[in-house]
Amino acid sequence: MSIDQDLSHVQSLLDPSEVIPPTSPLYGPNAQGWAVQKDLHPRLVAVPTSPESLARLIAHLYKSHLHFGIRGQGFLSASAKDVLVSMTAFDEFHFDPHAEVATVGAGQTWGAVYRKLKEAAPSYAIVGARTPAISVGGTVVTGGLSWLSAEYGCISDPENMLDAQVVKSDGSVVWASTEPDLLWTMRGGGGGFGVATKFLFRVRPYPQAIWAGPILLPRQQLPTVATRLEAFLASNPDPRVSMFLYIIRKNLLETIGAFQDMLVVHAYDANGEEHGREAFKWALDIPGAVDQTGVTDMEGVTKLQQNVDKSKGTMRQYWAPLFLKTLSAATITRAIELVDELAKQDSAVSDCTYLIFELFALCDAKGSCAWPRPPGAKHVILIGAGCPANASAGQEEMARNLAEDASERILGSRTVNLLANGGEEFHDPVMIWGENLDRLRQLKKVYDPNGRFQGPIRA
Incomplete structure (x- = not known):
């Protein structure tokens, strides 16, 4: 044929x-x-x-x-x-108030899930993605990080994702719980073992007056920010406290009259505004701070990142998701200065490159998962090295090299644990799946015997 x-x-x-x-x-x-x-x-x-x-x-x-x-x-x-x-047509949603379980179609966005859960159960929360435009299925099979992950773990952890309906290679449709190995692969195994159509998720009562949003700080305050942030990380705050740190270029800040790049502390505290302002006093008190935080619910928190979708399909992009137990002021400074240096080399590449510190992003797993994150690891340095869609071969090579060499240039080592979400073909899979890699390869032979499903695991 x-x-x-x-x-x-x-x-x-x-x-x-x-x-x-x-x-x-x-x-x-x-x-x-x-x-x-x-x-x-x-x-x-x-x-x-x-x-x-x-x-x-x-x-x-x-x-x-x-x-x-x-x-x-x-x-x-x-x-x-x-x-x-x-998979976009798989957008089912059903909330069972007695079991406190939500049935969620795999192809819809998390933004849709938050809206539907708010309508069905406004006092509940789901361990779902922080970016509303991404889909349910992709986050589950790559582990998945949530604003709730510092307290409850990955989206795919056993206490959060309870089951998955999967179409197997022969066209049979099963609940993965009837084949425990299959369900295990869905917990951060990277995909390629079958096609998930829907999931069962645990949902929980959760505060809906969440204090969150950006605190903008002058770029020149980096030494102070890095030092205070290191102390904040060492304080090991409440598990309902989390944050991002990233840079916004000055050309995007014209509305506030900025004449330089700004550092952004994107704060999150589900304990409410009073607790949040005390927890992040170290940032709010820095001279030149611009406070854009507010009180909102979980849907509102995720909408703070709703513009991410606008960049889809506009760049050539390579990722380096570094997963760490600790983070020092020196490392924070080195990573930011690396991106600053990139701006001097090629502004087009720099404008398409992301550096995000995701702090208190995760806790240890409670149960067996395909992605075996190292105990105590809870911080992420995410490098998204990119260039315009019409960039030259040299610019694309510059972006790829930055992602490929990120751990060595920032941390001085290539043996750094990585997230399953964001892993590239040039990354060593051992640094993602560690001791579980051999088992995943064996299960790949079982569930993808002809090697037809795409995915990062190869038998």
């Missing part, structure tokens, strides 16, 4: 409304990923609307010679040469 014939057969398995050709205006939104260089320009996008439709499709694709991939909302940059399966 030729590729064209095979593609015609794929279309025959689906309702016409479930097929998006490249000529459709829906093609771009359903095919575009975050990183432009990973776009393989699929010949067809399939949008199955039921487990039965998806099962027929996967059973055929797995046995065919077509190159296929599975896409949520595109932030993992999944693509395919022939058929890209978009």
